[in-house]
Amino acid sequence: MTNSIDELEKDATAIFLIGTNTTENHPVIGYKIRKNVRFNGAKLIVADPREIELAGIADVYMQFRPGTDVALLNGMMNVILTEGLADKEFIEGRTENFEEVAKVLEKYTPEFASAICGVPADDIRKAARIYAEAERGSICYAMGLTQHSTGTDNVKSVCNLAMMTGNLGKPGTGVNPLRGQNNVQGACDMGALPVVYPAYQAVTNAEVRAKFEKAWGAALSPNNGLTIPDVVNKAHHGEIKGLMVFGENPMVSDPDLHHVDEALDKLELLVVLDIFLTETAQKAHVVLPGVTFAEKDGTFSNTERRVQRVRQAVTPKGDARPDWQILADLSTRIGYPMNYSSPEEIFEEIRRVTPSYAGLSYERIDRSGIPWPCPTADHPGTPILHGAQFSRGLGLFHPIEFKEPFELPDAEYPLILSTGRSLFHYHTGTMTRRSAALDEFMPSNVVQVNPTMATKLGIVDKEMVKLITRRGSIKVEAQVTEIVPDGVVFTYFHFSEAAANVLTQAEVFDPVAKIPEYKVCAARIEKI
16 A cells, blocks of 8 residues: 555545455455545545445445456546646656556547446546545555456556546555455565565566675575466476465465366475465375464564564464474575574564665564654654655556456356455455354355346346356356346355356466456356
């Protein structure tokens, strides 16, 4: 997030949610947004293919066709440009390349955009005016925006919208991606991405690489690593022989599970480090028992970049050990000694090699976390990014044209299938489906079907149906509901026995971020 969570409750005068079912997937943030709307009069814009809970209190709700985010956003920006609502001072003083974007936006009139995305032109106009005229406008998005073959284009379009209106660098504004898990931000900060070292320092930068070679006393590759889709595909082709899976469950979470299953079977060695015997761990040659968050010390960095202390409250059972000990021992045994005595010693190394963490310490974050960047020991942290200038100097506008999703409905598969998360379960259900209370609320998967479509298919609520795509099929209960529009169906990915990712495609993904297109594929429903 460029801004802090509390600003969504206290400072934002308009909030634009796109591709985020916030009350279900980020309940605390959803609660803060609801409070701001109800008690402070903040305006709310919701854009989502499903009529999510927050759509009920929105000033304008735009139910768009899955995968048409760019067309919708360009339509809003066309209104802002043609009606003179753009922040000319911000554009001229703090950005570049706006002229190229303006050329692209000319044809994206609300009527033109409406024909693509299905949102009435007047609603596009209304949403654009609310956001552009707000004193402080904030944009929030999640994986509904990113999990597309055009995910990077979608995010760039959101950034264009924020820059065009000057909604960056001040309280209550910003471009705010809501992270899906508790330490995703921290993992990325530490270099758990194939193209960067900690603090997003490029692997291909020779000067950066030399710094880390000196710090770690080892020669490092000048080449970028592999993304998850690359790893699975290379394992499938026999190019990768061994794989260690750490706190992940690709046998439920990755697209086209038949393909994943075959790829993992071809490995000579599969090692899984986890807290439960997941579906992936059941295929492993070696399972290393890790510990939960309550059984270890360390830090988490949350969605607002706040680095926070985590303290051990429970003694690990049996042979389970903290992850850092397992990884350090493994590294030592294969030839690179890691002789750390504590997580705090590791954090001190992090400070030395990670400029944005340099001013942090266990002592400073003892009672409340500090948001990075925090470059020095007397720096207060940075709750709002891009205040005086962008990290690259001027903010760069990107001209983005709309592109259709890779797989569209046809005569054989006439429906659009999208997937996502439930309030009651977390990721692949490894923990939540072992909770009797949570499992009682949602014990099995469903597919949401519009009443008109249900009538056409001759199915009724709670009837078991077969949901089919080109990759495979699952048997699942139909939930007849108006939350989804006619022609779109939605299912959850938490349930291994009716796994949504049997259906999703691994053939295509975003060319930059390499994110699979989980949110759009062609499907059909059959009666059983």
